[in-house]
Amino acid sequence: MTRSTKQASAAGERRETKPPQAAAARFAPGARVASATPAAVAGPAHVEQPMAYDAILLSGFGGPEGPEDVMPFLRNVTRGRGIPDERLEDVAHHYHAFGGVSPINEQNRELRSALESALQTAGIRIPVYWGNRNWAPYLDDVLAQAAADGVRRMLAIPTSAYSSYSSCRQYREDWADALESAELQEVMQIDKVRQFFSHPGFVQPFVDGLRAAIQAAEAEGHERSRMEVLFSTHSIPTADARLSGAGLFDGVEGGAYAAQHLAVAERVMAEAAPGVAWQLVYQSRSGSPSTPWLEPDINDAIEALEHRSAVLVVPIGFVSDHLEVLWDLDHEARETAERVGLQMHRVPTPGTDPAFVAALVDLVQERVVGRPVGRRRNTTGIGPWFDVCRPGCCAKGGASPRPAIAGLVP
Numbered sequence: 001m002t003r004s005t006k007q008a009s010a011a012g013e014r015r016e017t018k019p020p021q022a023a024a025a026r027f028a029p030g031a032r033v034a035s036a037t038p039a040a041v042a043g044p045a046h047v048e049q050p051m052a053y054d055a056i057l058l059s060g061f062g063g064p065e066g067p068e069d070v071m072p073f074l075r076n077v078t079r080g081r082g083i084p085d086e087r088l089e090d091v092a093h094h095y096h097a098f099g100g101v102s103p104i105n106e107q108n109r110e111l112r113s114a115l116e117s118a119l120q121t122a123g124i125r126i127p128v129y130w131g132n133r134n135w136a137p138y139l140d141d142v143l144a145q146a147a148a149d150g151v152r153r154m155l156a157i158p159t160s161a162y163s164s165y166s167s168c169r170q171y172r173e174d175w176a177d178a179l180e181s182a183e184l185q186e187v188m189q190i191d192k193v194r195q196f197f198s199h200p201g202f203v204q205p206f207v208d209g210l211r212a213a214i215q216a217a218e219a220e221g222h223e224r225s226r227m228e229v230l231f232s233t234h235s236i237p238t239a240d241a242r243l244s245g246a247g248l249f250d251g252v253e254g255g256a257y258a259a260q261h262l263a264v265a266e267r268v269m270a271e272a273a274p275g276v277a278w279q280l281v282y283q284s285r286s287g288s289p290s291t292p293w294l295e296p297d298i299n300d301a302i303e304a305l306e307h308r309s310a311v312l313v314v315p316i317g318f319v320s321d322h323l324e325v326l327w328d329l330d331h332e333a334r335e336t337a338e339r340v341g342l343q344m345h346r347v348p349t350p351g352t353d354p355a356f357v358a359a360l361v362d363l364v365q366e367r368v369v370g371r372p373v374g375r376r377r378n379t380t381g382i383g384p385w386f387d388v389c390r391p392g393c394c395a396k397g398g399a400s401p402r403p404a405i406a407g408l409v410p
Contacts, residue, residue, distance in 0.1 A: 016072035018079070018133065018174075019140040019181035025403035026185035033388055035179055035405045037153050037189045039370070040388050043408045047191070047387045050370035055127050055146055056119070057156040057190065058112050059139065059171055062132030063095075063102025063323065069135065070095045076134040081287075091286070094327045104322035105132070107351065108159065111320070114352045115157075118361045124368060129154070131178070133171065139178035147184055154190045155367055156406065157360060159319045161197040162233075163385065164257040165240045168195060169394035172404035179405070191387070192406040193363040197260045198383035201359025202350060203267055206314055209347035210272040213312045216345055222310040228277045230301055231265040232329060233317025235282035238292040239397025246390035254294055256382075263380035264316055277308075283328045298329070299336045310343040318349045319356075325349060 025034035032043035039049040064073045074088040095102060108130055116128040129151075131142030146154065156175060160167035172192070179185045196202050210229065217227055236257060245256020252259055261280055269278055281298040296304075302311055313333060315325050329346055337344035350356035359377075366376055367387070376384040386393075389407025401410040 015136060015138065015141075016069075016076075018076045018135075018138055019177045021080075021173075022176045022180040022403040024180075025176045025405055026179075032408055033406065034176070034403070034409075035185060035189055036388075037191050039367075040191045040406075043388050045386045045388060045390065046194075046373040046384070047367060048370045048372050051153070051155075051191070051367055053126060053153050053155045053191075053364075053368065054151040055129055055149075055154050056115070056364060057142070057146075057154045057175075058108065058115065058128055058130045059156055059158045059175070060108045060130065060132045061104060061159065061322075062135035063104040064135060065101055065105055067096060067100030070100050073135045094323060097327070097331075098323065102323045103326070104320065105135075107320040107322060108132075110352050111159070111357070114357045115360055118357045119364065122361050122365065124361070124364060127151075133174045139174055140181040143178050143184055143188060144182040147182070147188055152188055154188065155364060156190050156192040157363065158192065161195060161202055161319065162257055162260050162317065163195050163197075163394055164236050164244045165394050165396045166234075166236060167257075167394075168244075168389065169396070169404060169407075172389065172406045173402045176403045176405045180403075190405055191367065192389075193360075193367065194383075194387050195260075195385040196359060196363055197264055198378045198380040198385065199359045199363065200377055200379040201355045201357075201362065203264055203379050204355040205350040205353040206264075206268045206316055206347060207271045210268055210312065210314055213345040213347050214273050214276070217310045217312065217343065220310070220343060222343065224273070224276050226307065226309040227312060228279070228305055228308045228310075229269065229273060229312045229314060230279060230281045230298060231261065231268070231314045231316040232281050232283050232298050232333075233261050233315075234324065235285040235293045235295070235297070237287065237397055238294060240394075241294055243392070243395045243397055246386070246393035258294065260380075260382055261316060263382045265314075267380050268314065268316070273312075283333070284324045298333050302333060302336045302342065303340055305340070305342065308342060310345065311337055312345050312347065314347045315349050320349050320351050 031041045039051040064070045112130045131139040158171040241255045249256045281301045
């Protein structure tokens, strides 16, 4: 932690900037994974050795909690990309439409509380710390507090289920930044749970939600033959998508990122709405218009629907109903559906659904007991995913790799 950051944290002052990027990650002698516990330090794909952890690190994206936070938050999100404030204002108005407050922080407070209670019930009596990548509580401040509380080994849970730079490796980079900023590289060890897209507890809330949406549409008089299900997730640059998945999906359009979403969508449809038409779509695109991103955009997909009377939107890429769900789906996509004469139903995200919270507890138990990979819960043809990220997995397209933990270099 820099001196100015330490002083601001100690004084309880408002802080607008996330930790600086780490210069390096620390490897113990003979280690293949930086800042890892003894069970993961050699870099096995799946850790089947029991490990006692002192705490859980629930890691969120972060969001503003007042109008004055919006622009500093967006500068943190886009740091290093050279995006001027004028362009950030285009996104800022989404937050200002909700009073400058993103719901994501309160949602993560609720998830933290639910997870801590569920862990206690399961007999895992360790605390859950919550830290954000882009706004307070910042990860380095949280790690500093955890260290002061005596924590030395943490198991991190990112609030993102899939494999890509922004949903996996960037978390690992930010943990490395936080360890260096807090001067804890030689003190604290952090492992991460596997990407949990294929865990049945993550999938089940979408199954339940789609069943309910189908029933509601039928009650309104819509026949299943005139419905279409759109599974929506965050678009990412196609260059990043190609690099997701440690080379397991080379030559597959969209790489592991698209393949994982498609696998989950197929499972949801098989259980909730067999025979109903569906497709995978993308939302929340940002960045230069000249940079290719995954398509189709959800609004384009809605406009292109023919012979349909109802569209059922499943936000399969998201853990909670945060701003990108509320704005991009409940506002923009709904407006598009109304304009073209379609009735739209949007399925809830997992949030604090008991099945999802139980899934997170199960992911912790996997590592605490060293559960063999063949006995792990998995509901798709892909997975269970890696505990320790493989070399090159989820790299940033066109960029040199930055220091990261919980995976093999680079």
